[in-house]
Amino acid sequence: MSDKRPPHTTTDSGIPAPSDEHSLSAGPNGPLLLQDHYLIQKMAQFNRERVPERVVHARGYGAHGFFEVTEDVTEWTSAAFLNQVGKKTDVFARFSTVAGELGSADTVRDPRGFALKFYTEQGNYDLVGNNTPVFFVRDPSKFSDFIHSQKRMGDSGLRSNDAQWDFWSLSPESYHQVSFLMSDRGTPRTLRNMNGYGSHTFMWINKGGERSWVKYHFKTEQGVENFTRQEAAAMVGEDVDFHRRDLYDTLARGQEAVWRLEMQIMPFEAAADYRFNPFDLTKVWPHSDYEPITVGRLVLNRNPENFFAEVEQAAFEPANMVPGIGPSPDRMLLGRLFSYPDTHRYRIGPNYLQLPINRPQSPVHTYNKDGAMRYEHNGGAPVYAPNSFGGPAADPSRYIEASWDATGEIVRTAQELHSEDDDYGQPGSLYREVLSETDRANLTSNLIDHLSDGVEHDVQVRAVEHWYKVDAELGASLAGGLGLGAVQSNGASAATKAARA
Numbered sequence: 001m002s003d004k005r006p007p008h009t010t011t012d013s014g015i016p017a018p019s020d021e022h023s024l025s026a027g028p029n030g031p032l033l034l035q036d037h038y039l040i041q042k043m044a045q046f047n048r049e050r051v052p053e054r055v056v057h058a059r060g061y062g063a064h065g066f067f068e069v070t071e072d073v074t075e076w077t078s079a080a081f082l083n084q085v086g087k088k089t090d091v092f093a094r095f096s097t098v099a100g101e102l103g104s105a106d107t108v109r110d111p112r113g114f115a116l117k118f119y120t121e122q123g124n125y126d127l128v129g130n131n132t133p134v135f136f137v138r139d140p141s142k143f144s145d146f147i148h149s150q151k152r153m154g155d156s157g158l159r160s161n162d163a164q165w166d167f168w169s170l171s172p173e174s175y176h177q178v179s180f181l182m183s184d185r186g187t188p189r190t191l192r193n194m195n196g197y198g199s200h201t202f203m204w205i206n207k208g209g210e211r212s213w214v215k216y217h218f219k220t221e222q223g224v225e226n227f228t229r230q231e232a233a234a235m236v237g238e239d240v241d242f243h244r245r246d247l248y249d250t251l252a253r254g255q256e257a258v259w260r261l262e263m264q265i266m267p268f269e270a271a272a273d274y275r276f277n278p279f280d281l282t283k284v285w286p287h288s289d290y291e292p293i294t295v296g297r298l299v300l301n302r303n304p305e306n307f308f309a310e311v312e313q314a315a316f317e318p319a320n321m322v323p324g325i326g327p328s329p330d331r332m333l334l335g336r337l338f339s340y341p342d343t344h345r346y347r348i349g350p351n352y353l354q355l356p357i358n359r360p361q362s363p364v365h366t367y368n369k370d371g372a373m374r375y376e377h378n379g380g381a382p383v384y385a386p387n388s389f390g391g392p393a394a395d396p397s398r399y400i401e402a403s404w405d406a407t408g409e410i411v412r413t414a415q416e417l418h419s420e421d422d423d424y425g426q427p428g429s430l431y432r433e434v435l436s437e438t439d440r441a442n443l444t445s446n447l448i449d450h451l452s453d454g455v456e457h458d459v460q461v462r463a464v465e466h467w468y469k470v471d472a473e474l475g476a477s478l479a480g481g482l483g484l485g486a487v488q489s490n491g492a493s494a495a496t497k498a499a500r501a
């Protein structure tokens, strides 16, 4: 024990606190008094300790580190933080489950968020990815429906496998991602043992204005390791905080967690007649078409000092793209450009970008002002642009607009199909050509387990019809395992026809 006396407690206004033990009362046995400002402040502040939890990705853990460029990529992008081999940029990363609430367990089956904030000299660059290279839907209008199907039901407050399979089997574009989710990659062993993917297609623009389409792959240098379904379930009972604890303990021991960034780069003109729609978030670019090239490494080496201030208040937004990097026609990406900052304004307030974890390390000169909890102000500086009083003026030469050609009637329709676009080919390749025999057996068993748990017969039948189209052997194994008898492998069953009607 230290001899040094601790500082005296104060109110939040810095006034010495009357007591850490006793409320103010009228006599030792009498009522408490409204004039006990200290008690009232404590109770009122406590009632307001929580901000609303994220609608998705509520449960997460984060860490600080850096990104280091290891290869010259100036041929493709002018982004300043990528313009020199050896250059390091501070990064904050947040990993999360998707559907579970703040207090849920770490090792449940779910995709994992893999969100990165690069504090670059040109402002913050956020890459808000997952541990899978694809996603369940390709149009943002289906996103909230998809999430509702994964979360709790209105009546029981319980999650429902029936709702999940109902949605998935009516949205066959989800089957590629469901293949990842139901494989053992849906239950990563630790956060350090999984890859991260930007998932969307983005644009890189070089100094000369030449454009390329790119995909980001962060490959774990710890190796991919997963739990089986049984191991993941056992860990829920043993330690709900297992992933958070593992990362915290690793960094606290002085060890690092490292990922190698590899990029796939497609020439701008190649997109138009590529065999897959390169902007469809349910598809990958096969490595044999665009071989990933190493670009740099992501190193996490420091735990947050305050979970709430850093992990909970961290606000990532895919719209934060620095000059030299831009969006693409990927509709999910375009939807996310709006939805992330919108949810942050609701969840932590309009001035969330002034919080230390979100504040850029580069200077900010903006005409946005005031609002709840704003604490950095421009004093008497001009509050409008243009002005003749020396206020900041936009310099378009510093900003590169990421653009592509767009013409046509305003329509509500799917994007045009490319020659090999379908919903079954890529999950079929994953099943037949990538998964090991053990992976395939575990995928099949995980699917049977999930589909057996409260899923109605008609939904099971419709779900298995799609698996037949992914792979006939897989479809037959599932039909056998679920006792469905002869599910048709081609054409629609009565259940599917009814659902489409």
Ligand code: NDP
Pocket (backbone or CB within 6 Å): 133, 180, 183, 185, 195, 217, 219, 284, 285, 286, 287, 288, 425, 426, 427, 429, 430, 433, 434, 435, 436, 439
């Ligand atoms: P490749 O054989 O060139 O690459 C397959 C990739 O699959 C591997 O490089 C690895 O990427 C990943 N992988 C390995 N084991 C598993 C597993 N158990 N579960 C999930 N992914 C695994 O094939 P293609 O590029 O032609 O892709 C074939 C299929 O592989 C795709 O349809 C897709 O389902 C899957 N895949 C493809 C990726 C891509 O970006 N092309 C990325 C991941 C999966 P990694 O090191 O990134 O894990």
